Amino acid sequence: MKYKEIVSQATAEWTEMTSGKVPLIRIGTAMCGHAAGAFRVIKALQEYLDSTELEVNIQEVGCLGLCYAEPLLDIKKPGKSRLFFNNVTPEEIEYIVDEYLINEGYPKEKVFGYIGEEGPVNGEDSLESMPGLKLQNRIALRNAGHISPHDINQYIANGGYAGLYKALTDLSPSEVIDEVKNSGLRGRGGAAFPTGVKWSFLVGSPGPTKYILCNCEEGDPGAYNDKGILESDPHTLLEGLAIAGYATGASNGIVFIRHGHDGPIERTEKAIEQAYALGLIGNNILGTDFNFDIEVALTGESYVAGEETALMEAVEGKRAMPRFRPPFPAAFGVWGKPSNINNVKSLSYAPEIISKGADWFSSIGVNKSTGTAIVCLSGDVNRPGLYEVPMGMSLGEVVDDLGGGVTDNGQLKLLQTGGPLGGVLGPDSKDIHIDFDEMRSAGAIFGSGGIIVGSDKVCAVDLTRVLVAFCQFESCGKCFPCRLGMEHLLEIVERISDCASKPGDMDLMKSIGGTMEAGSLCGHGQLGFGPIRSAITHFEEDFRLHIEENRCPTGSCDRPKIVPKNTRPYATDHIAGE
Amino acid sequence: MTADKDKLRTRIQQAIQSQKRPTVTVLSSLLAIQDSMGYIPEEAIEEVAVHSNTSINSVFGVASFYPNFRFTPPGEHSVEVCWGPTCHLKGATEILESVLEKLGLDSEGDTGDGKVSFRFNTCLGACSQAPVISVDHELYGNAKPDIVSNLLGSLYEKENLH
Numbered sequence: 202m203k204y205k206e207i208v209s210q211a212t213a214e215w216t217e218m219t220s221g222k223v224p225l226i227r228i229g230t231a232m233c234g235h236a237a238g239a240f241r242v243i244k245a246l247q248e249y250l251d252s253t254e255l256e257v258n259i260q261e262v263g264c265l266g267l268c269y270a271e272p273l274l275d276i277k278k279p280g281k282s283r284l285f286f287n288n289v290t291p292e293e294i295e296y297i298v299d300e301y302l303i304n305e306g307y308p309k310e311k312v313f314g315y316i317g318e319e320g321p322v323n324g325e326d327s328l329e330s331m332p333g334l335k336l337q338n339r340i341a342l343r344n345a346g347h348i349s350p351h352d353i354n355q356y357i358a359n360g361g362y363a364g365l366y367k368a369l370t371d372l373s374p375s376e377v378i379d380e381v382k383n384s385g386l387r388g389r390g391g392a393a394f395p396t397g398v399k400w401s402f403l404v405g406s407p408g409p410t411k412y413i414l415c416n417c418e419e420g421d422p423g424a425y426n427d428k429g430i431l432e433s434d435p436h437t438l439l440e441g442l443a444i445a446g447y448a449t450g451a452s453n454g455i456v457f458i459r460h461g462h463d464g465p466i467e468r469t470e471k472a473i474e475q476a477y478a479l480g481l482i483g484n485n486i487l488g489t490d491f492n493f494d495i496e497v498a499l500t501g502e503s504y505v506a507g508e509e510t511a512l513m514e515a516v517e518g519k520r521a522m523p524r525f526r527p528p529f530p531a532a533f534g535v536w537g538k539p540s541n542i543n544n545v546k547s548l549s550y551a552p553e554i555i556s557k558g559a560d561w562f563s564s565i566g567v568n569k570s571t572g573t574a575i576v577c578l579s580g581d582v583n584r585p586g587l588y589e590v591p592m593g594m595s596l597g598e599v600v601d602d603l604g605g606g607v608t609d610n611g612q613l614k615l616l617q618t619g620g621p622l623g624g625v626l627g628p629d630s631k632d633i634h635i636d637f638d639e640m641r642s643a644g645a646i647f648g649s650g651g652i653i654v655g656s657d658k659v660c661a662v663d664l665t666r667v668l669v670a671f672c673q674f675e676s677c678g679k680c681f682p683c684r685l686g687m688e689h690l691l692e693i694v695e696r697i698s699d700c701a702s703k704p705g706d707m708d709l710m711k712s713i714g715g716t717m718e719a720g721s722l723c724g725h726g727q728l729g730f731g732p733i734r735s736a737i738t739h740f741e742e743d744f745r746l747h748i749e750e751n752r753c754p755t756g757s758c759d760r761p762k763i764v765p766k767n768t769r770p771y772a773t774d775h776i777a778g779e
Numbered sequence: 780m781t782a783d784k785d786k787l788r789t790r791i792q793q794a795i796q797s798q799k800r801p802t803v804t805v806l807s808s809l810l811a812i813q814d815s816m817g818y819i820p821e822e823a824i825e826e827v828a829v830h831s832n833t834s835i836n837s838v839f840g841v842a843s844f845y846p847n848f849r850f851t852p853p854g855e856h857s858v859e860v861c862w863g864p865t866c867h868l869k870g871a872t873e874i875l876e877s878v879l880e881k882l883g884l885d886s887e888g889d890t891g892d893g894k895v896s897f898r899f900n901t902c903l904g905a906c907s908q909a910p911v912i913s914v915d916h917e918l919y920g921n922a923k924p925d926i927v928s929n930l931l932g933s934l935y936e937k938e939n940l941h
Contacts, residue, residue: 236905236920268907422863422902455802460810460847462904463916496801499810501845504901518804518831520844577906579865585907617864651906653865667867671901677844763875764862765846765899766886 204366204487207479208357215358223258224302225277229346231264231432232425232464233587237271238290245291246274249298257302263433265346267333268586270313273346276301282317285328332602338565339589340573341549345433350468353475356436362481364552365440368447369489372555377448378404381551383559385571390416390507390544391619391648391724393570393637399541402531403449406539411451414516414535414542415442417458417465418500418507421620422671423651426575427545429587431458431465434549435472439495441548443482444555446493449541454482454495457512459502470497504621504675508723509542511677522679523723544649546575567593570636574647580617580654581608590635597631600654611656615740617664619648621671622728624735625661644735661740662747663757666694668732670764676725683726686717690733697744698758700751707737707744790816791826805831805841809848817853846898854889854896856934858882859913861903866910870923874910877924881931895934 218225226246230239243259250257265273270287274297277283286297286308293311300308307323314328315321328334339345348355356362368377382397403411415438419427430438442454456473458466473495476482484492498516500506506521513535515521534540550572554562563571570592576599579585583605590603596616600606607613616626624645626633633643640647655664673687690713693706714730721727737744746754753759794815795808808827812819819842828838842848860878862871882890882897889896903911908920914930 232903232905232918233907233920236903236908236911236918238919240917271908419904420902422861423865423906425904425906428904494801498800498802499807501806501810501841502847502901503845515806516802516804518806518808518841519837520841579906579909580868585909587907621864653868653906655868659868664864664868667862667864671863674901760872761876763872763879763886 204362207362211354211357214354218258218260218355219277220279222279223256224279225258225260226274227260227262227277227283227346227349228274229264229271230261230464231345232428232462233264233268234271234273235464237268237288239272241291242272242274242289242294245294246298249294253298253303255298255302260349261351262348263345263350264342264429264587265334266337266339266342266587266589267584269584273313275316277317278302280319282315282319282322284315284322284325285313286311287313332605333584333586333588336594336598336603337589338573338591340553340562340565341430341437341546341575342433342587342589343553344437345429345587348434350433350435351471353436353472353479353481356434360556361436362440362552364555365443365447365481366487368444368555369487369491374404374448374450377444377555380559381448381554384550384554384562385559385566385569386547386550386554386562387570387637388544389546389575389649391646393647396543396547399543400445400449402529403451403539403541406531408450408539409452410538411449411453412535412538412540413442413445413449413451413454414509414512414540415454415456415545415548416507416509416512416542417456417545418504418512419462419545419649420459420502420504420507420675421649421651423579423617423653424577424620424649426577426587426650428462428465429575429577430545430549431456431469435465435469436476437549437552438469438545439472439476439482441551442495443486443493444551445541445543445548447491451541452493454493455516455535456495456497457506457516458497458499459506460499461502466497466499473497503677504671505677505723505725508725511723512542513540520677522677525722546650565591567591567634567636569638574635575650576603576635577651578604578654579651581611581656581659582606582654583608593634593636595632595634596626596652599635599652600631604654607654607656609656611658613654614657614659615655615661615664616645617653617655617668618651619646620651621668622724622731623648623651624731625664625668625739626735627739644738658755658757660753660755660757661736661743662694662698662753663755665732665736666691666698666758666762667764669694672725672729672732674765676729680721680723680726682717682720683729686713686726687729689713690730694733695762697747698753698762700747700753700758702748706748710737784822787820788822788826791820791823792830795826795830803831805833805838806845809838809842813848818849818851821850849896851889854893856895856915857913858895858897858931859900859903860897861900861909861911863902863906863909865906869909871910873924874912874922874927877927878912878931881928895931
């Protein structure tokens with residue numbers, strides 16, 4: 202089928218669904234919705250609708266970004282805008298359906314706001330005028346919360362695969378790479394390396410088999426934007442992967458996801474199946490001579506598997522331990538073939554960059570950080586969420602304007618950014634802007650986009666202990682400075698937290714940190730001292746109180762320390778074959 | 780006994796062969812077995828080694844590396860609690876205390892009656908709803924110790940959570 206026929210069919214379906222006679226109920230079922238109880242709400246909704254004569258179309262959608270309002274449900278009646286209801290419980294379904302769909306009344310108590318060209322419903326505020334949506338500029342997440350991730354036609358009806366079509370019909374592979382280079386897009390996995398330049402490394406590598414790997418390991422506590430994209434709009438990633446494949450001459454794409462994250466896995470696999478069925482991936486894509494296959498590979502639980510060479514080991518089915526470099530992946534990657542590893546977010550920008558052009562993308566953002574930042578805002582903040590905002594927004598705006606300030610009218614004490622290997626910033630960090638380079642010079646990294654807010658009830662030593670415990674738990678064990686260093690660092694931080702530190706502990710930690718930095722193969726060991734270094738810099742007073750006055754300023758450290766006992770819990774107490 | 784063992788091996792082989800993804804590896808086979816049986820029996824290590832044409836040691840090396848694999852049959856229900864930094868700030872310690880007390884455990888493991896398997900999870904992926912727990916793979920966000928008590932209590936009282 203030709204692309205234009207696919208589009209007109211998809212558009213007709215979309216128009217019928219959104220403007221037809223049947224009311225349309227959409228409900229967010231990304232991880233945030235799931236944890237808030239969305240599936241329990243859907244069950245209650247279906248059961249209640251079955252008991253009535255109503256004909257209603259229910260669609261699961263992804264995350265609109267307002268995670269604090271989940272479960273977030275909206276009803277679109279014919280000719281009216283979408284009316285949203287927030288924090289819906291199964292018990293409230295009857296009230297909402299009765300009032301809005303049966304009695305033609307109005308469930309005032311549960312209304313959150315409206316979105317739609319049809320204008321206000323009952324004079325309610327537009328959700329888009331609230332800071333949570335107004336301050337966002339959604340590119341990678343443009344469809345999240347609006348379309349069903351289960352239906353490729355909904356994606357196509359909203360401009361999906363237009364970027365791939367344009368690339369294949371109007372642009373040469375090198376023009377695609379130039380476009381991505383000119384857009385200024387930098388890798389969103391943490392290293393912020395220019396994506397177009399990375400792609401160009403693969404171009405000259407010999408084929409025919411070359412891989413584009415997409416990294417959705419996302420084991421960082423505090424980050425959920427990769428999973429958010431896959432759950433909300435998996436096709437935007439598949440389209441980006443195919444564009445990268447065309448640009449670099451690759452033959453295969455692999456989406457690498459952590460086992461256990463069922464939502465992203467199921468939705469991506471279904472999306473791949475649907476894209477094959479329409480000829481948008483596979484052989485002779487859209488009638489051209491471009492062939493590109495995509496599959497999902499799963500990893501077991503391992504944070505280090507997100508490191509690009511360890512990722513390749515895991516794809517090959519081995520232990521996720523980093524490889525020596527060189528050889529670099531572009532020369533010798535997965536299964537020994539040339540490979541290129543990109544983060545989900547980086548690839549998900551590609552369709553829009555190709556559709557709308559490099560200039561459009563580079564006009565968003567600041568300095569050498571173009572485009573948007575996808576922020577996972579969590580912790581002690583009133584409105585935690587998944588916000589896609591232009592690069593250059595200050596951390597203060599993120600916490601106060603998007604996040605609605607610190608919970609319980611507390612004071613901001615710290616911001617933990619860039620995942621567990623990132624850094625901890627103090628309250629004076631509000632003026633720092635989300636800009637890869639500015640954050641790095643402030644001693645933190647933007648990393649994959651997690652920002653954890655800590656109020657004045659948080660003890661910096663206690664939080665550091667948990668971060669170090671995580672890094673110790675996740676050390677793969679290949680390099681001894683990381684394997685032993687992390688264990689030693691944890692031991693020291695634990696005794697500081699217990700107010701039982703020994704003289705010289707601070708210097709000892711710095712010395713261990715230096716060895717880890719110098720003697721580890723991958724970022725896990727090299728950056729493993731980062732959380733402690735930044736915590737010591739910004740929260741010296743917290744450490745001093747534990748060490749000199751034997752007390753924790755917030756009492757957090759007096760609670761029991763409940764963490765996993767071993768790095769690899771089941772490995773040590775069972776030997777196969779016995 | 781031999782018949783049981785044969786049955787076990789058949790189940791393992793079925794799990795290995797029913798993988799739908801084009802690329803089959805040691806890790807993918809182990810994950811498929813874990814998904815279908817809930818654990819990795821010793822026989823599975825051997826079967827995967829034979830199927831992947833590699834050594835038992837290499838297969839066990841992979842299985843023991845990833846903490847999501849277990850080597851004994853799991854309890855009827857699974858309970859996981861996230862201990863990541865966001866959940867920690869939002870009260871994971873209290874949740875963990877409550878879960879451990881309710882289950883009579885002092886750390887990761889199975890209850891004496893084999894009813895519940897408890898494990899730590901480094902990230903359940905819903906930090907905006909922290910603290911998060913998972914009971915039989917259903918997520919519960921903004922968890923409070925009393926809700927945890929009710930959830931765990933219902934595992935024992937009713938059998939409707941299967």
